[in-house]
Amino acid sequence: MDENTLLRALFAAAVDAALPKRIVPPFVPDRVPGRLVVVGAGKASAAMAAAVEARYDGPMTGLVVTRYDHAVPCRHVEIVEAAHPVPDAAGAEGARRMLDLLHGLGEDDVVLALISGGGSALLTLMAEGMDLDDAVTLNKALLASGAGIDAMNCIRRHLSQTAGGRLAAAAHPARLIALAISDVPGDDLLNIASGPTVGDPTTLADARALVARHALDLPPHMLAALDDAANESVKPGDPRLARAEAHLIAAPLASLEAAAAVARRSGLRAEIQGDALEGEARELGAAFAELALQRQKAMTPGDAPLVLISGGETTVTLPRDGRDLGDGGRNVDFLMGLAQRLDGAPGIWALAGDTDGVDGLAEVAGAIVTPDTVARSGREALETALRRFDGHGYFRALGDQVITGPTLTNVNDFRAILVLPG
Structure with missing residues (x-):
């Protein structure tokens, strides 16, 4: 499957592992x-x-x-x-x-x-x-x-x-x-x-x-x-x-492990980076971009692709300076920080989404970053979206949103970064 489809399949596996119809019945009393x-x-x-x-x-x-x-x-x-x-x-x-x-x-x-x-x-x-x-x-x-x-x-x-x-x-x-x-x-x-x-x-x-x-x-x-x-x-x-x-x-870890299992069955290497990561969303996104670039640099042409999987709940601290704010959420803020740092680096894709299907106030789970995200939007559009905390507006314009509707479960955020050999 292509990179976009693969990332969406990993997200779907994480959600499916936490569906109530699967996990509730064993705990219902007689x-x-x-x-x-x-x-x-x-x-x-x-x-x-x-x-x-x-x-x-x-x-x-x-x-x-x-x-x-x-x-x-x-x-x-x-x-x-x-x-x-x-x-x-x-x-x-x-x-x-x-x-x-x-x-x-x-x-x-x-x-x-x-x-x-x-x-x-x-x-x-x-x-x-x-x-x-x-x-x-x-x-x-x-x-x-x-x-x-x-x-x-x-x-x-x-x-x-x-x-x-x-x-x-x-x-x-x-x-x-x-x-x-x-x-x-x-x-x-x-x-x-x-x-x-x-x-x-x-x-x-x-x-x-x-x-x-x-x-x-x-x-x-x-x-x-x-x-x-x-x-x-x-x-x-x-x-x-x-x-x-x-x-x-x-719990989030079980969902991350379910996604990792799908990745491995697809021939990828999968690493779970943690299920409880916190911090400012865009700063964590930049840090994961650095990690992805480092891992890619260490890969050889014959290596299997690598997917870095993580969960947790980041923070978005909104400014109090009266600026006009857009439509944002912590997952799309994470992705904008990652895209800014990657700046079009080839061979790296990413998905971030809330497993309940709602990121921030938007009825949108999250979005996908591709190697040409910044090229398609232009750097100025990304900088403007970061300044206005308008992640959903940014990815909506690109057609790269992940929209699931209500999933009827919630095990926090899911992030997967796919790294191909350089």
């Missing part, structure tokens, strides 16, 4: 003595609920919140669609109803919590005294701050009625089984959807320190909430978590 209640949030939660319904032989009720256009038909579990990454009223109301659904459960009941990436925004119910406008203000500030996922979720957990173990605490004394699809570097359950089912060792003081470190411009009443002991998250060892368990059922 008939439970009491009620089975299904709750959850995230871009994969509706597809996960459908997989539960296909496997479980008994009555159930439930409610999950997923992103708009990510619903999957279910017979027993109600699917609520809401906004992501900036929360809306549908998500807040869904979170409130979910807590009501958990109220009054008994020891014979079982709660199956389906958690995946995107849950932080989709399950946003702010602490008492705050409303949806506050949720929007917080999320916009976090998304523009350049803060890493650890920092963002620590702050979220201390301004929430569901995050930081609160969903599991609400289900007590029922048994709770959480099934999580990881979209975060390190696969820390505390960071997947801001940890609604696990204890949180971080504190309000930690959250206040992170707000100061990243110079977040939050309103006074939100800062006051981070001083209120009532907003402390649920800690590990809390008795309300005694019957809660969590299982990581899909």
Whole structure:
């Protein structure tokens, strides 16, 4: 297959390895003595609920919140669609109803919590005294701050009625089984959807320190909430978590390994560079361009092509100088940084995309860089797109976008760089 088709096949293999219909059924319990209640949030939660319904032989009720256009038909579990990454009223109301659904459960009941990436925004119910406008203000500030996922979720957990173990605490004394699809570097359950089912060792003081470190411009009443002991998250060892368990059922590394297997069956050498890479997207792109050039220089004409595969979650820090910004995302920003550094080097192709099919705010997974990307666009167009953070506009004009539609899973970003002998 040609280079473009090969890269798309690797991306498809990574997504396929994390599809709920494959990974959920082995974790669905047999008939439970009491009620089975299904709750959850995230871009994969509706597809996960459908997989539960296909496997479980008994009555159930439930409610999950997923992103708009990510619903999957279910017979027993109600699917609520809401906004992501900036929360809306549908998500807040869904979170409130979910807590009501958990109220009054008994020891014979079982709660199956389906958690995946995107849950932080989709399950946003702010602490008492705050409303949806506050949720929007917080999320916009976090998304523009350049803060890493650890920092963002620590702050979220201390301004929430569901995050930081609160969903599991609400289900007590029922048994709770959480099934999580990881979209975060390190696969820390505390960071997947801001940890609604696990204890949180971080504190309000930690959250206040992170707000100061990243110079977040939050309103006074939100800062006051981070001083209120009532907003402390649920800690590990809390008795309300005694019957809660969590299982990581899909993670980025497994998807990277699935892609590497496809590459090797196609006669390529494949190296996984890491599943938890972080940093500024365009800077990481330039660093990977350097690595690709170095590997190409060391190759001989008879060597098999090499593919460098990686995952993780990079950061795009938006400027605050009032400039006109375009339509961007971390994967296309990575690719622009890579293309700029490669500057038309022959024999190197790359694909970067979000496994949920959405990069930034665009309904586009990512894009492909070819050896003639810069030649086709012109250097000035690339420089302008970098300055305006307009990666989707740049690759749209070239016809090199990767558009999958909603994949109904999410194991973070996927990057593959194909290097042919020089």
